Amino acid sequence: SGTKSVMLDYYNMDHLKWIAQYRKNFRAEPDEYSAIMHDVILFYGTGLKMFGTDLNNHLNDVECRGLIFMGFDFFKTGSKTGYENAYVNVVQKMNGRWGLKNKSK
Numbered sequence: 001s002g003t004k005s006v007m008l009d010y011y012n013m014d015h016l017k018w019i020a021q022y023r024k025n026f027r028a029e030p031d032e033y034s035a036i037m038h039d040v041i042l043f044y045g046t047g048l049k050m051f052g053t054d055l056n057n058h059l060n061d062v063e064c065r066g067l068i069f070m071g072f073d074f075f076k077t078g079s080k081t082g083y084e085n086a087y088v089n090v091v092q093k094m095n096g097r098w099g100l101k102n103k104s105k
Contacts, residue, residue: 001090001091001092001093001101002090002091002092003088003089003090003091004088004089004091004098006032006035006039006069006070006089007069007089007091007098007100008030008032008035008069009069009099009100010097010099011094011097011099011100012100014068015068015069018030018038018068022034035068035069035070036069036070038068038069039067039068039069039070040070042064042066042067043062043064043067043070043072046062046063046064047059047062047064050062050063056083059072059074059083060072060073060074070087070089071087071089072085072087073085073086073087074086089101089102090102
């Protein structure tokens with residue numbers, strides 16, 4: 001077992017559908033950067049639509065459906081600093097491949 005911030009889960013049907021669509025659209029295998037950008041753009045785009053320029057004060061209030069590979073659980077690192085994402089995926093090796101033990105938001 002271990003932890004990862006991003007996990008392409010080849011046991012999850014939603015992930016497999018996204019991976020197949022990615023392969024079809026880009027004729028390439030998705031990597032962690034593809035997965036990160038999918039969820040980051042979806043999360044922040046949804047947050048901007050909900051809260052506009054006040055998004056920084058509502059990072060944990062964003063109601064985002066469709067995230068596949070990541071989760072978001074922000075905490076403020078200090079009174080004069082920004083936020084850090086504390087979300088983590090718990091992974092375990094299953095049949096020779098890494099699989100998720102918890103499900104992203």
